[in-house]
Amino acid sequence: MRDELYQQTILEHNRHPKNFKKLEGATHEAEGYNPLCGDHLWVYMKINDKGIIEEAAFQGSGCAISKASASMMTSSLKGKSMEEAKVLFEEFHQLVIGELKPDEKHHHLGKLAVFSGIWQYPARVKCASLSWHTMHGALEKAKTVSTE
């Protein structure tokens, strides 16, 4: 039996997403699109001259997994350096493909570990990772990111 995908935390973030707005004065932003399911979102970040992410937000439409993932991601990015954000991106990526088992290895994911079972739903991995790829693209100053 697979782990339950729709855990309370995910359902809650889907119903009441955090940081769900266009961020005025964003220094970094990118558009993410998953043509397979139509998920489409924008990630915004305000990064100060010390390279610290002061604010992160997102907008767009998508399934519960992609929305919850974006909501939790933007929450966890606040106060992190760009380098830390890239580490988190890597760890989250390893998490959703099932390579990082949160109980077995040291990590910085915190509440994001709620996505640990998603590798058992291969068709949904991209839903969870779309906002992360978009965020990564924004850090790298890419305009649009597509996960096909």
Added chain:
Amino acid sequence: MSSFDVHRYRAEFPNLKINVHGKPLVYLDNAATTLKPRCVIDAVNAYYVTGVSNVHRGVHFLSEQATAAFEYSRQVVRQFLHAAKVHEIIFTKGATESLNLVAQSFGRQFLKKGDEIIISHMEHHSNIVPWQLLCEQTGCVLKVIPINEKGEIIFEEYLKLLSDKTKLVSVVWVSNSLGTVNPIKAIIDAAHQRGAVAVIDAAQGVTHAPTDVQALDCDFLVFSGHKILGPTGVGVLYGKEKWLEAMPPYQGGGDMIKSVSFSKTLYNALPYKFEAGTPPIAEVIGLRSALDFLQTINWEAMKAHKQELLDYGTKKLLTIDGVRIIGTAHKKTSIISFVVEGVHPHDLGTIVDQDGVAIRTGHHCTQPVMEFFNVPATARASMAFYNTKEELDILAKAVVRAKEIFHA
């Protein structure tokens, strides 16, 4: 449903016996691909177990046997489509390749800059992109017949688009994402009145109603084997002899030539001119079994059964608060596209899957249709003749459960 013994037919489909996540499979994704009856599996298997050989080549026993079986399949397809001549049947790898063949071989030969191609707003990407490629290559112009809010072609708009510049009209018979059945005979006739050729995408149509290419008078018609109980990897292009004769080969290689030298190559006769390389032999043989199987069914009873499933499923889903059906054409096949308020189609697909229910979620390769109805995606239940009302009850229950999970 008394006249249609659905359980007798269900027994022929081994895949219906499996469990998914501990629940009996409810397979409602037939517009994506149908399940395969035992006779098709056996025919493919028999080829691989005792009959492997290439075709049109060897003089040995197995090769002659395989060639005979392969060519007999062509006869069966001809009968199924009511084509005049057996060499008007070309085997391809699917409806998509068939459309690309027409676009590249017919299109590049007969269409030139400024000529117009008409398609509809409800086409599958496979009946959009090949024409866009052709337009880029030749300078042709693509025109699109609009649809109304029910998901029907607006016929008067089609007539307005037709002009002396129109050289080709390519339209889907039955929409895979809306279920709409288009008036293809009238569409073909109107195209012909303007001297344009008519191409029919029959990928969903061939399981909806009997196909008679001569009565329709279409110039080309395409379908895929795997959507009509057959194996994947095989499709059919029907083309009128006069066009196929005049068209250049689509791909070069073995089997499509009479003789090859470095100064001059002579192409083979129809249909081989369009069948370069080793064809999907096992799949062509399997397709014949699929068509044979369908011929044992009373199509009138089958159609009535599918209509009953469509009516029942539509009614059942509409009893659920927040369900909206996308595609409410007057004439529909057994395809129900729908959205549920507060539950994204992708989440819905995952949740009903936990109950063993296989539906398609996404844009169904018809992104312009999704844009028209202003939805990113839909859930789609597509029923075959082997589906039952009980299965639609299970779907409806699963949709209700999804709503509960999302408090929608």
